[in-house]
Amino acid sequence: MPLGARAGGLTALAGALLAGSLSPGPAAPPGGASPAPPGVRAEASALPGLDPDAPKADPAAVAARLLGPLSDPVLGGPATLVVDALTGQVLLANRPTEPTAPASTVKIATATAALTTLDPDARLRTRAVYLPPASAPPAATAGSPAATTGSAAVPGRAPLAPGGTLWLVGAGDPTLTAATGAAGYPPAARLSDLAEQVRKAGITAVGAVVGDGTAYEGPGMAPGWRDGYVTDGNVTPVSALSVDAGRATPGAAGPRSLTPDAAAAAAFRTALTAAGVSVGSVSTGRADAAAREVGSVQSPPIPVLVERMLTDSDNDLAESLGRQVAIARGLPASFDGATRGVLGALRDAGIPTDGASLRDTSGLSIDNRIAPVTLVAALRTAALPGHPALRTVLSGLPVAGFTGTLGDRYGPGDTSPGAGVVRAKTGSLRIVTSLAGMVTDSDGRLLLFGLFAPVEEQGLTKMALDRVAAALASCGCPPAGAGLPSAGPPAPPGG
Incomplete structure (x- = not known):
């Protein structure tokens, strides 16, 4: 029906x-x-x-x-x-x-x-996309046959030139976490996994990490929201990019970040450093269309x-x-x-x-x-x-x-x-x-x-x-007189 x-x-x-x-x-x-x-x-x-x-x-x-x-x-x-x-x-x-x-x-x-x-099978996919420095030779572009796989160079392939820009591109997954161990239930996407993918793509150093939360638009706070919602820990301003929903650490109580995309970029730098990737500056902004994907993690499914x-x-x-x-x-x-x-x-x-x-x-x-x-x-x-x-x-x-x-x-x-x-x-x-x-x-x-x-x-x-x-x-609530039909209105059609 x-x-x-x-x-x-x-x-x-x-x-x-x-x-x-x-x-x-x-x-x-x-x-x-x-x-x-x-x-x-x-x-x-x-x-x-x-x-x-x-x-x-x-x-x-x-x-x-x-x-x-x-x-x-x-x-x-x-x-x-x-x-x-x-x-x-x-x-x-x-x-x-x-x-x-x-x-x-x-x-x-x-x-x-x-x-x-x-x-119902859809998942929110957070990506890492990379644009090498302008001086990098074509053979060293991320994703090309010349890129290394894993932490050691592959014979006959050139390592990626250091530098360039790495964007963390959000798709609206507030369950993305900076946790490095078990990420709770349901299993959440982890920045540490994404950082490892970046390292395995042959990237050992980047000049900048940029957080991109621009998949969502408009103000981060709705009309009728109390100013204290963020500082009280009820919500973070809405962005397509956030880590642990703007919390300072996974599972933390208290104030949320007023700039969740910037906080996510900073958390990604920490994860990259732990994975052996050195990072220069951290900022926010829209990813360059020419940047190539070097890793991704996914949320649990929509249901x-x-x-x-x-x-x-x-x-x-x-x-x-x-x-x-x-x-x-x-x-x-x-x-x-x-x-x-x-x-x-x-x-x-x-x-x-x-x-x-x-x-x-x-x-x-x-x-x-x-x-x-x-x-x-x-x-x-x-x-x-x-x-x-x-x-x-x-x-x-x-x-x-x-x-x-x-x-x-x-x-x-x-x-x-x-x-x-x-x-x-x-x-x-x-x-x-x-x-x-x-x-x-x-x-x-x-x-x-x-x-x-x-x-x-x-x-x-x-x-x-x-x-x-x-x-x-606790209500059985039968009509007055056991066994008598209900005196209520009949069921509407379509029920």
């Missing part, structure tokens, strides 16, 4: 919501969640599927279960949408089509766009990058993937091109984007606006059969109490029913605290949800949202 047809159910749902024809059932006294016994740790559930035989949740019962948690005053009256993943039935809705600040939950949109637009972006809420990866979508769609590799590309890809997938206005693809901008129905529709598109590449959207979501940005949440107490069961993307800015994802309820029914509280994140706010998701996880 075509992707647009599969997503059509929730598109129709969005239209019905706009018309005001769908609403949650009447509220009833809230039900309580049952926390896990003290000392008992839940296990992380497998990635859930759709079980058509699992009992359907009833809108009135869901509203009753969530009324108490959603009424917590610290949440400020959150925009909310809960739907049945299989049928698309609306189980609870409060301002679901009103564009709202999403914070990092917008990474669900970025992930969906990347996986529907980019080749792995998407999964890491979601689990760790990696802002640098989100901005880079947005630009890759823009390039693939013939748009500028800038903030404007990336946001247009992501929203265009969602529309092409049949996902409603009415009212959406984005300034970045990471969610850091306070000026971003997107409706809850858009992000829930993206999740449902990933959950429905027929488009397996989008399963990465779901597998990349942090697991409550276990992985990523939910790893330290849903411990003992009233949020424990969600541990190992809730999978959701987190978001936080000074104007919003958000959570969007999926949960299998106690009857085995897969539910999708989006929660957007118009308040600044703090410990109490996060815990309050977690109580909502935990209450949903």
Whole structure:
């Protein structure tokens, strides 16, 4: 079934919501969640599927279960949408089509766009290109038969003349690392490997190393970004060339580099020196078209990058993937091109984007606006059969109490029913605290949800949202009267 047809159910749902024809059932006294016994740790559930035989949740019962948690005053009256993943039935809705600040939950949109637009086997390739000094004889040009291979000269071949310029040309891989040992998971491209390739090409000295991050264009900071994002370590200014996402050392916390391309060039000099290549000056600029490639390293494939972006809420990866979508769609590799590309890809997938206005693809901008129905529709598109590449959207979501940005949440107490069961993307800015994802309820029914509280994140706010998701996880929520058919609205066509 075509992707647009599969997503059509929730598109129709969005239209019905706009018309005001769908609403949650009447509220009833809230039900309580049952926390896990003290000392008992839940296990992380497998990635859930759709079980058509699992009992359907009833809108009135869901509203009753969530009324108490959603009424917590610290949440400020959150925009909310809960739907049945299989049928698309609306189980609870409060301002679901009103564009709202999403914070990092917008990474669900970025992930969906990347996986529907980019080749799943594609990798971001960082290159080293070399232009020998003008005085070098033609036979000594890098890549020619006269070049040496390895650290020793080959009999009958002339070594390369020292000097010349070596460019480090970025393609947008923020996972490129200066680490010399194991580069973590997923395995990242290493500068040390690239430096060894340069040495094996017969280059023993260069007059200059130049960092080229010009594959991306426009400003490095988006409208609505706080000045402290870089110094606080949230993100580095967007460039096609960065090493360890602008961190001073692999895995370091704290401030990022304000000039990631220059920092990458300096790190490459260090790697070249360790490989036995002497280096003169270090600068930044566009590579000469006449320079020849002498080495390259590659990122993990796109789905792995998407999964890491979601689990760790990696802002640098989100901005880079947005630009890759823009390039693939013939748009500028800038903030404007990336946001247009992501929203265009969602529309092409049949996902409603009415009212959406984005300034970045990471969610850091306070000026971003997107409706809850858009992000829930993206999740449902990933959950429905027929488009397996989008399963990465779901597998990349942090697991409550276990992985990523939910790893330290849903411990003992009233949020424990969600541990190992809730999978959701987190978001936080000074104007919003958000959570969007999926949960299998106690009857085995897969539910999708989006929660957007118009308040600044703090410990109490996060815990309050977690109580909502935990209450949903503990909800069997059958209709009043065991065995009676659901009183909720029928499933929209296309589901």
